[in-house]
Amino acid sequence: MRAGAFRAVSRAAVALCVAGALVASAARAQAAGKGWELDALSVPAAHNISKGDGVTVAVIDSGIRRDHPVLDGRASEGPDFLGENDQKESWYGSHGTSMASHVLDVAPKAKVLGLRAIRDREDPDYQTWEESMARPNPQTAHAVRNAIRYAADHGARVISISLGTEDPFTPYDEGEAQAIQYALSKGVVVVASAGNDGDAQNLVAYPVGYPGVIGVAASTPSGGRAYFSTVHSYVDVAAPGVDIWGADVKSKGRVSEQGSSPAGALTAGVAALIVAKYPKLAPRQVADILQSTASHPDRHDPKTGYGVVNAAKALRAAGKVKAQPYVLPVNAEGAGGHFGPGDDGTPRRVGQPIDVAVLVVAVVLGLVALGMILGGVLLVRGGRRARRRSPGPLAAGTPPPQW
Template sequence: MWSVSQGEGITVAVVDSGVDPSVPELRGQVLQGADVSHAPAGAHTDSEGHGTEMAALIAGTGADGGLRGLAPRTKILPVRAKAAAGDAQDALMGRALRYAVEHGARVINVSMGGTGSGPDQFPRTQEAVNYALAKGSLVFAGVGNDGDKGNPVEFPAALPGVVGVGAVDKASTVTKFSNWGKQVALAAPGEEIPGRCRQSAGWCAQRGTSPATAIASASAALIWSAHPNWTNNQVLRVLMDTAGKPTTGTVPSKYIGYGTIRPRKVLLDSEGDPGPPDINPLLPAAQSPKPSTPQAPNDTTSAANPEPTRAEEDNTTLWLGLGIAAAIAAAAAAAAYAVRRRKSDRHTPDHNSTPTTHTHTYSRGEPDHVGHPENQ
């Protein structure tokens, strides 16, 4: 696939815990970005390491034995959206998405989310999603890692217009932990994905809908780079059209949506019908915002916190077909998976304690792997 596209000319926003641009594989890959939270520490501060890991899966260059991502010539726009006590989650995500759009991100990766009472609880986030779609961007979000623990609906993945991403293993089977339901639009590999070990040197295997979302975002970047005149609707449509469909049941499947992403079908086999430029394939035609081309990113944008007023707050075959095995080979060559993380990686930043409050967690968990019983 890299002979056709490596993501040139595409900016991917990573809305997360921040991105550390000093790790070898991300040197020169990370724009200035911003910290939109109320306890700003800077977009390049990442105490959890989660945002850095997602950025590396997307745009890592493999430099100095580091991770090589799926779209190594994209640029990363870090948008730190770490929640703080008393910070309204809806307003926080709304600000993050708007900042990403206004600073040239065609693809917005949100490997985080939280539960809530329903879409009506997130009006600012929904408005920002609509704004992103109208400006020609795509928003990918992990559906969550509690499919075997009550399967709560998480946001923003469940909001209309957001591409909710589930996780599959090397056998193209949805993982037990991947949340399921009508919010799942697509699926991507979410098992045995390399990342930096947290408590030791070297590489560790990770799992979750977080890395699956990063791989989906990188796939969109590859396709968009090869077809720069396509709109966001057309990029999404070919991703859906060329996805590996469920072997049983109806489409969309409640486990993997329209299927597992296969960007090589677009890049190497020239498959997929982009269709009409102005109709979002996930939304009724009447609700499809008219897309326009986003502004080019500005590398000199100030990273100062855009503080709002308080008033604003009121399968193996799949993996080989995807090309991900080649994309992450640099990490495997740099260090074997000598240490395997088996603890939970669902970091929960400070958040409101009210049960109905939208509480952000990172959509990367590492429960013991068991394939989903319905084997979609």
């Protein structure tokens, strides 16, 4: 199997947000702006400064339903990077439509560009991890990287990515890393969800793990980490991720959900507020502003980064920052960066196959297992020698053996 195809299918099978965002069984209507998440992000106060006017946010996901009432005509859709024609299916765009609604709840005057790069679980072509091993689909191998480049070339100022792979075998994709650098080089802010594997293996995830990406953890109403949110050093900030009300394609209303998916989309909305008001700020400057105005800006931890985003504080701080765009050369592969003064401050993570903590545990367990095997072999061999040397019952009149 090609690594790229396996990785793409892995996104559909263990997609950290598509499979991990848990949607409540019962739907109930709730007006936009009434959820606790908007108050927690200080969005009402931020709307006195910016509502995201004129900014396009690309939502790279499972597609969107443009006619959903919650989106209210504020969304369009680009190419389907899976190369399919499923828009009329009842399940189409379930996750992506919800993510678009979160962006627009925060930035109501923004526009969403939906780009389909993964499948919803209800899709008949959706594959589990085991199925992807047996029936790889190379068509999806480069969907995410192609969608990122398309967004950068078609007017997006913010890219929201509530998906990812938590696969220890093929986590890093050089092509995707280059696509993100290409977007950054064009002044596009890239936001990605941290993942929902924090209470399990807590593996390194991508695209959130690529340099230059703003990584967002899921937080609770108290501001702490949601129990499922992935814990890693690349987590920059946190945003509400529990009991979040997003657009539902079945009921045409809203349902409650949880996961780092909505946390990432909400933060992308905050980035849109900043970019709309201060369009000359570089992506790195937007990231710095979000971090420096979060709930604990002087203390970073891998659970929630610098804390919960505060949209109003971020906008006020952005007004005091002198825009200093710094564009690095972009080669044919798309390498380069647009991080503000200097580079993005993050070392390249080429070929990082597995989380260091997981690797250490695996090595320790392997050594223990090896020791047990060697001990068992020595015991067996020792027992055999003892049996060879132990005299059996001697027949009457037989002389004892000579050692």
